[in-house]
Amino acid sequence: EELYRITGWGEPYFSINAAGHVTVSPEGDRGGSLDLFDLVNALKQRNLGLPLLIRFSDILEDRIERLNAAFAKAIARYNYPGVYRGVFPVKCNQQRHLVEALVRFGKPHQFGLEAGSKPELMIALATLKTPGALLICNGYKDREYIEMAILAQQLGQIPIIVLEQVEEVPLVIEAGRKLGIRPILGVRAKLSSKGVGRWGTSAGDRAKFGLTVPEILSTVEQLSAANMLDSLQLLHYHIGSQISSIAVVKTAIQEASQIYVELAKLGANMKYLDVGGGLGVDYDGSKTNFYASKNYNVQNYANDVIAEVKEACDERKLPVPTLVSESGRAIASHQSVLVFDVLSTSEVPSGVPDPVQETEHLIIRNLYETYESITVENYQEAYHDATQFKEEAISLFNFGYVSLPERARAERLYWLCCEKILVIARQQEYVPDDLEDLEKIMASIYYINLSVFQSAPDSWAIDQLFPIMPIHRLDEEPTKRATLADLTCDSDGKIDQFIDLKDVKPVLELHPLRKNEGKGQKAEATPHSHEPYYLAMFLGGAYQEIMGNLHNLFGDTNAVHIHLTPKGYEIEHVVKGDTMTEVLGYVQYDSEDLIESIRQQTELALQEKRITLQESQLLLQNYERSLSRYTYLSA
Numbered sequence: 001e002e003l004y005r006i007t008g009w010g011e012p013y014f015s016i017n018a019a020g021h022v023t024v025s026p027e028g029d030r031g032g033s034l035d036l037f038d039l040v041n042a043l044k045q046r047n048l049g050l051p052l053l054i055r056f057s058d059i060l061e062d063r064i065e066r067l068n069a070a071f072a073k074a075i076a077r078y079n080y081p082g083v084y085r086g087v088f089p090v091k092c093n094q095q096r097h098l099v100e101a102l103v104r105f106g107k108p109h110q111f112g113l114e115a116g117s118k119p120e121l122m123i124a125l126a127t128l129k130t131p132g133a134l135l136i137c138n139g140y141k142d143r144e145y146i147e148m149a150i151l152a153q154q155l156g157q158i159p160i161i162v163l164e165q166v167e168e169v170p171l172v173i174e175a176g177r178k179l180g181i182r183p184i185l186g187v188r189a190k191l192s193s194k195g196v197g198r199w200g201t202s203a204g205d206r207a208k209f210g211l212t213v214p215e216i217l218s219t220v221e222q223l224s225a226a227n228m229l230d231s232l233q234l235l236h237y238h239i240g241s242q243i244s245s246i247a248v249v250k251t252a253i254q255e256a257s258q259i260y261v262e263l264a265k266l267g268a269n270m271k272y273l274d275v276g277g278g279l280g281v282d283y284d285g286s287k288t289n290f291y292a293s294k295n296y297n298v299q300n301y302a303n304d305v306i307a308e309v310k311e312a313c314d315e316r317k318l319p320v321p322t323l324v325s326e327s328g329r330a331i332a333s334h335q336s337v338l339v340f341d342v343l344s345t346s347e348v349p350s351g352v353p354d355p356v357q358e359t360e361h362l363i364i365r366n367l368y369e370t371y372e373s374i375t376v377e378n379y380q381e382a383y384h385d386a387t388q389f390k391e392e393a394i395s396l397f398n399f400g401y402v403s404l405p406e407r408a409r410a411e412r413l414y415w416l417c418c419e420k421i422l423v424i425a426r427q428q429e430y431v432p433d434d435l436e437d438l439e440k441i442m443a444s445i446y447y448i449n450l451s452v453f454q455s456a457p458d459s460w461a462i463d464q465l466f467p468i469m470p471i472h473r474l475d476e477e478p479t480k481r482a483t484l485a486d487l488t489c490d491s492d493g494k495i496d497q498f499i500d501l502k503d504v505k506p507v508l509e510l511h512p513l514r515k516n517e518g519k520g521q522k523a524e525a526t527p528h529s530h531e532p533y534y535l536a537m538f539l540g541g542a543y544q545e546i547m548g549n550l551h552n553l554f555g556d557t558n559a560v561h562i563h564l565t566p567k568g569y570e571i572e573h574v575v576k577g578d579t580m581t582e583v584l585g586y587v588q589y590d591s592e593d594l595i596e597s598i599r600q601q602t603e604l605a606l607q608e609k610r611i612t613l614q615e616s617q618l619l620l621q622n623y624e625r626s627l628s629r630y631t632y633l634s635a
């Protein structure tokens with residue numbers, strides 16, 4: 001548990017059971033739990049191959065409950081005479097089954113949706129039918145966007161058009177007049193309080209979105225001149241995602257509360273304060289990592305927001321607003337678990353060298369002597385000697401003084417020296433700087449059946465840390481230290497940063513693959529020479545799916561929605577991953593044409609007697625069958 005820090009990032013949903021498997025408790029400590037390893041095997045038997053994205057709808061429900069409960073508690077604690085109406089930013093995960101489930105779970109809390117673009121508005125307009133829930137309309141808007149949003153009021157919805165650009169002001173005035181409907185409007189403020197971390201530039205005077213204070217004042221004047229100031233009801237800000245520090249949350253809400261009361265003083269019909277997203281997720285459980293963690297919990301967040309707004313309104317004797325937040329990451333991250341298998345491994349040489357002969361090349365004798373002499377006292381120096389001798393061996397080889405078998409022997413001796421040195425270095429409290437890379441150099445490479453670009457794009461693009469660990473064999477000591485290499489033929493398709501007690505570590509502790517002898521493990525037998533070994537990536541339910549790309553044409557993974565029942569679980573939905581035909585279609589290849597091309601080539605080869613009829617049929621059959629198959633490797 002300590003090794004993977006599962007209690008730090010996994011509580012209350014993920015833990016380890018007595019069988020050494022990861023268990024999922026979708027309702028936290030209030031409900032039942034599922035053995036993830038058994039679940040994966042059961043799903044594999046239903047022809048759902050890995051990689052497999054498992055969405056636990058009960059976790060989604062629990063996240064919504066927790067957020068609403070935190071605001072309810074804060075409202076009670078500070079005697080806040082108003083309500084909280086959260087919205088889910090659709091951008092975070094637009095998958096239909098997820099958004100529909102979210103709207104259903106959010107109904108008791110009148111939980112709404114936020115659209116950040118025109119296509120997302122289309123989803124929100126059609127999906128959100130909860131009476132009293134808000135539909136926050138953000139992002140760039142054109143006339144069509146604005147008209148659709150205004151007309152949705154006639155359906156009984158509460159669409160609030162948030163003005164983010166000065167150009168949008170005349171557009172809403174004109175649309176309101178033309179339709180004869182008073183729009184509900186908001187303004188997005190560019191706060192001067194900056195966010196922190198990777199998304200910190202979402203705020204500040206030069207941020208991409210929002211209106212500066214002079215622009216907000218000009219908006220008020222334009223609306224007033226059009227006799228529409230009563231339409232302005234909401235103030236919004238968003239200072240960036242994954243805010244790691246509660247101090248930053250506080251400064252922003254202080255500034256926004258003042259803008260809110262000033263707008264009310266200017267005669268706007270202020271009713272809502274929308275604090276945007278930013279509520280962080282603890283990806284590593286450290287509470288200190290600037291990017292991956294946060295120093296507060298949901299309750300601290302709700303308390304600070306409610307307390308600040310109440311104080312600002314009380315001072316001016318103004319009614320408090322309905323509080324809106326647009327938390328996406330904090331709602332959607334936990335619900336999905338991506339399970340994938342290990343295809344093979346690559347290891348550096350290990351063991352004890354064969355004794356050296358006097359007749360062997362001097363460079364080999366030197367390396368052997370270095371190996372023999374390694375102790376706690378000289379391991380650092382020995383590392384430099386071994387490295388130098390290995391480099392010399394390669395130079396001698398390049399000049400023809402060392403044969404290929406001699407070079408192989410020298411390289412192997414070098415690796416064995418490194419292994420011996422690493423064993424000593426690991427036992428030391430302080431590792432010298434020049435040996436820091438040794439752990440990484442000596443790491444095994446585990447080849448995983450996954451595309452980082454498709455399934456964990458933030459890990460590749462911005463070095464985001466996601467918890468990764470085996471989901472079984474956790475009662476066995478993991479004796480290997482490894483980095484992960486994905487299926488793409490791109491050297492960036494790897495994961496070599498993992499969560500650790502202190503910041504990050506370059507290797508992940510894993511188990512050696514076990515020979516497939518058809519006994520022992522409960523896992524299904526595979527044609528591979530080893531038993532299945534399953535890893536999972538957690539907390540990737542926000543942003544990763546939609547930002548994933550088709551690098552090397554690895555498509556969407558299979559996905560299932562699991563709901564806990566008193567008897568076990570129910571598979572609510574199966575969303576099959578892309579087939580080869582589908583991904584090839586994205587780049588304008590037609591399956592029929594492709595097959596025809598192969599067929600014609602086989603006919604020509606048959607005529608010229610380069611292929612037998614049997615071979616040509618086998619090739620065509622494999623080709624045709626592959627087109628309807630998953631883009632990942634089948635175990």
Ligand code: PLP
Binds near residue numbers: 092138241277279542
């Ligand atoms: N609201 C707006 C306007 C955003 O741009 C974002 C995303 O960055 C969010 C809400 C969601 O933020 P988070 O996922 O940090 O809750």
